Amino acid sequence: MNALSEDQSTESLSGPKVTARQNSWGFVSPLFLSAAFYLTTLFALLAPLPLLLSYFRRGRTWALFGSLVNAVLVAWLAGPTSLLIYSVTVLGISWVLGESLNKKFSLEKAAFLALLSTVLLGFLVGAVLIRVYHIDLLQQFHTQIMAVSKEWIEKSGQPLVSDSKLFSVTDFNEWKQSLWVELFPSVGVMLVLMIWVNLVLVVKANPGKIRERLVLAPAFLSHWKAPELLVWPTIVSGFFLIWDYGLTTDVSRVVFNALMAIYAIQGLSILSAVFDLWGIRGWLRVIGYSISLGLMIPLVLILGFFDLWFDFRGKFRQS
Helix, strand or coil: CCHHHHHHHHHHHHHHHHHHHHHHHHHHHHHHHHHHHHHHHHCCCHHHHHHHHHHHHHHHHHHHHHHHHHHHHHHHHHCCCHHHHHHHHHHHHHHHHHHHHCCCCCCCHHHHHHHHHHHHHHHHHHHHHHHHHHCHHHHHHHHHHHHHHHHHHHHHCCCCCCCCCCCCCCHHHHHHHHHHHHHHCCCCCCCCCCCCHHHHHCCCHHHHHHHHCCCCCCHHHHHHCCCHHHHHHHHHHHHHCCCCCHHHHHHHHHHHHHHHHHHHHHHHHHHHHHHHHCCCCHHHHHHHHHHHCCCCCCCHHHHHHHHHCCCCHHHHHHC
C-alpha cells in the first residue's frame, strides 16, 4: 500500500513537471517560431501555424503580442521588404483564419476569406507604396528576380556567353522571361497551399476544440471536396490559356493555377481516403504522399478534378 502511494505521489510530482515544460514551450514559442519558419524559407508555408495555435490556446491578446514580436524579428533580421511580405501573407492569413474559425465559418469559407483578404491587402499595400513613395513595384519585382536569377546561374558555374552549349545568353533570356510570366501564378499557388496547409493542421491539432465547434470528424480531410461551382471558372480560365489573349491570358493563368492547386488538395484527400481503406499509417502514409506529389502530381490533379463526375472514393470503397 505504501509502495503504491509512493508510486502515485511520484507520478503526481513528475506529471506536472512535464506539463509545465510543455506549457512553457507553448507560451514562449509563438513569440519567435513564426518568424523562424518564415525566414528559413523551407518551412515558410508553416509560418502562420504558431500564431493560429496561440490564438486558440492563449487568446487574441497573446496572439497579437506574438504577431508584433515576430514582425519585429522579421524586420530586424531581413529588412522592411520582408516585413511587408510577412505582414501581408503570414499575419493576414493567421488572423483571418483565426477569426473565421472562431465565428464557426466553414473551412471553404474561411480559406476563401483568407485568400481574398491577402490579395486585397497586397494590392492596397502596393497602391500605397506607388502613391506615396512613387515605387514601380512591377519593375522592382522584375529587377530583383533578374538579379537573383543571374546570380544563381553564375554560381552554378555555367558561363553566360553566346557560344556556351550548356546555357547560352539566349537560353538565359528565355528562362528569365518564362520565370517572370510564371511569377504571379506561382504566388497564387503558394498562397492557396499556405492557407490550406495551416487550416488543416490547426483543425487536426484541435486547440480550443475547433472540430467540435465546427462539427468536423477527425478524418474530415478524407471526405473533403472542392465546391462544385469551381469547375466552371477552371474550364473557362483553361480555355484562355490555349491562345494568347494578352492580359486576359495572364489573369487566366493565375486563376487556373490557383484552382488546380485546390483540385490537387482534393486529389490528396482522395488518396487519404484510400490510405484509410488500406490501413496505411505513419511514415508509410508520409512516403505515399511524397511519392504522389513528387512523381505523380498529374494523377493527383486528375483525381481531384474529375472526382465531381466519377466519385473515386465510392469506386475505391466498392473495389
